[in-house]
Structures are given as C-alpha cells and as structure tokens.
Amino acid sequence: MNTDDLVQKLARELEPAMPLRRPAARAGAWFAGATVYIAALAIGMGFVNGYPNGVGVTFWAVQVAAIVTSLLASAAAFASVIPGLSGRSRSLAVAAAALWIVILAATSTADADWSAVSSATHEWWCVGFIVAGGAPLLVVLARMLRRGAPLNPATTAAFAALSIAALANVGACISLPHANSAITLAWHGGVIAVATMSVAACGRLLFFWRLAPKSTKG
Amino acid sequence: MTTSDSPLDALGDLMQAAQQGDGAAYAQLLRTITPRIRQLVRRQRGFAGAAEVEDLVQDVLLSVHAVRQTYDPSRPFEPWLTAILRNRLVDGARRYGRIARREVKVEDLDVTFSDLETNEESADLSDAAALRDAVQALPEQQRQAIELLKLKELSLKEAAQVSGTSIGALKVATHRPMATLRMTLGKRRE
Secondary structure, eight states, X not given: OOHHHHHHHHHHTOOOOOOOOOHHHXXXXXXXXXXXXXXXXXXXXXXXXXXXOSOOHHHHHHHHHHHHHHHHHHHHHHHTTSTTOOSHHHHHHHHHHHHHHHXXXXXXXXXXXXXXXXXXXXXXXXXXXXXXXXXXXXXXXXXXXXXXXXXXXXXXXXHHHHHHHHHHHHHHHHHSOOOOXXXXXXXXXXXXXXXXXXXXXXXXXXXXXXXXXXSOOO | OOOOSSHHHHHHHHHXXXXXXXXXXXXXXXXXXXXXXXXXXHHHOTTOOHXXXXXXXXXXXXXXXXXXXXXXXXXXXXXXXXXXXXXXXXXXXXXXHHHHHHOOOOSOOOXXXXXXXGGHHXXXXXXXXXXXXXXXXXXXXXXHHHIIIXXXXXXXXXXXXXXXXXXXXXXXXXXXXXXXXXXXXXXXXX
C-alpha cells in the first residue's frame, strides 16, 4: 500500500478519539482509587500488630515521604506516555524517591543491627502484602497507561511499579507497624527495588505500539 | 474548527477536529505532515532506500493515528509529532539492527550446484529452445498464463488485467502447465 492510500484509509476509517485528561489529573484519579484500595486492604488485614499508636513521628514521616513518592511516580508514569512533554515530572518523582530513601535510611540505621536482617522472617508478611496487594493495582494502572503512547516502556513501567510498591509499602507498614530499622530498610527497600526493576524489565511486554494494519487482505 | 495564524497551530486545530471524528480535517493533516515526516526520515536515514523510507513514514503515520488521543489541543502540535517521530525512528533503527545481526546479505547465490543430479530441472530449463517448444505446445490459455507470469514476470494482478481472466483462474492456468513442462522437459532429458 502506498502512503497516499494509507492516508486515505486512515481518514476514511477515522473514529472520534477524545483527548486524554492531563497526566496530573489522571494520576490523581488513579492515586485516589489506589489509596482507598490499600487502606481497605490494611484495615481488612486487621492491623496485625494492633492500631499503630505506639509508633513515633519518624515512622509517619517515612510514610508521608512514601505517599508523596507514590503520587509523583504515578504522575511521572502518566506523563511518560504523552509525547512531547518535558521530563519535569520524572525529575520530581526521582527527587521524592531519593528524599524518601534518605529519610528512611537516616531513621533506620541509627541503631542498625544488620545481623538480624536475614532472620527477620516476619518481614515475609510485608513482602506478601506489597507484592500480592500491589498486583491488582499494576493491572489497573497498566490498562490506564496503555491508552497513551508507549514511548519509553521501561521508564513508564518503572514509575508505575515504584508508585504501586511505595503505596503498598505504606499499607504494609500501617497494617504491621514496626519501628524503622535496618530490617525495614533492607526488606521493604529490597522488595520495592526488585519489584520496580522487574516490572521495568517487562516494560516492552506491557507497553508496545498497537498499530492498525496498513491494508486488509481479501 | 478555529483558524490560526501559525501553520503549526493550524495543524493542532486539524488534529483537534480529527479527534472529534472529522475525516476531512484528518486527511488534510496527514497530507500536510507526510512530506515533513518524509524529509526528516531521509535526513536521519541517509543510507535508507526509497522503500525503507516510505515504510518508516507509514510507520510514523500509523503511530500518530494510534495515539491521536494523547494530543492535548491546548499544547503545540510540533513537539508532540516530533516526539513520536523520534521514537519510531529509534525503534526502526533497533529493528534494522536486529535484522542486520540475523541476516547475511549476499549479492548472487549460485543457482546451480556441482553435483549434476541436483541440477536436473534447472539444466532442462536452461535449454531455451526446448523450453520454447514446450511452452508453444501448451493449450492457448495455459500458454498465455506462462508467458505473462513466468516469462514476462508480470504480477498476478497485472496478468489478470492483460488476459482478462480472474486471478484464481490464472493461478490454476499456471500450476497445471508448470507440472506439464516439468514432465515434458524431464522426458526430453531422458
């Protein structure tokens, strides 16, 4: 099929396609829904260690940093599927993630007992919460992001995974409250990093160009 | 549809109309951007042949079509289009690299082999006089099909237009005499 014929075909078969809402609005809508879901999941799990009354200010500071990271990462993911946008939202998300890590590290390593990290089997509960609780969110977010352009599949997937893992991590921390420690840093940080890298590696499977055929046979 | 002073803003207006289902505006938009895309593709791919350039141009047009909902009418059209174009060119280069790694280009492969037994058919077909006689002996319709498709090397569509028969009938009219020719030339060789 020559290019003129293709242009005619595309124009002839054109269907209305309403513009997507701005990335910030889409991220806000997704984040609101995801927050409700994670909160319901945490409440449903029945606060394994009881309601988190006994935790300190640093605990909540880390959770707020994680929530901000999640929100900004989702905005970066939605922005990454819009052609021609600047990378400002990505920079903000990376900065938020860095700040979160710094706060977590600063509050966790004061009395670090790294020898207890490998024996902290109760952390598997948190890993399960983050992975299993985050999986449905990934399905929903991936479907929303697929409406955009798959310009940088790995980047989009990485920000999506970071957003979900950060939010699910908050749910796990609230559901099973524990003081920030080297154990938390190693286990929670580890599972978030692994989840983000794994999903990023699968980016091209999640987000790819779905082009109409140039011509139809028959 | 609103009108704009800048030609690039005008493209944005056309895309906005296209998003609402205006096929005429969409055709105008695509016709306007196609030469620009082609020019950029040629500039980026100086080594590419005409067919490859056109393939990339069509790839970009299909990509624009697939993600037309991502264009925000309140933003300029040019960066949106350029981002898609660059992405598709990078993808195209990656694809080209993958193919180049897998395939080896050869100018001319030998069409015959040193072992005589493997050359029976080609040897027979290389006897032009015998082949011409065998073709002449075919029924009229079959002879015409062979001449058009195998000797003049027309496409099925072109041959169908010349002969005034359907493509299906031409396929049948080619398959049978090919078997006949193989048999005839085979007997002659024996």
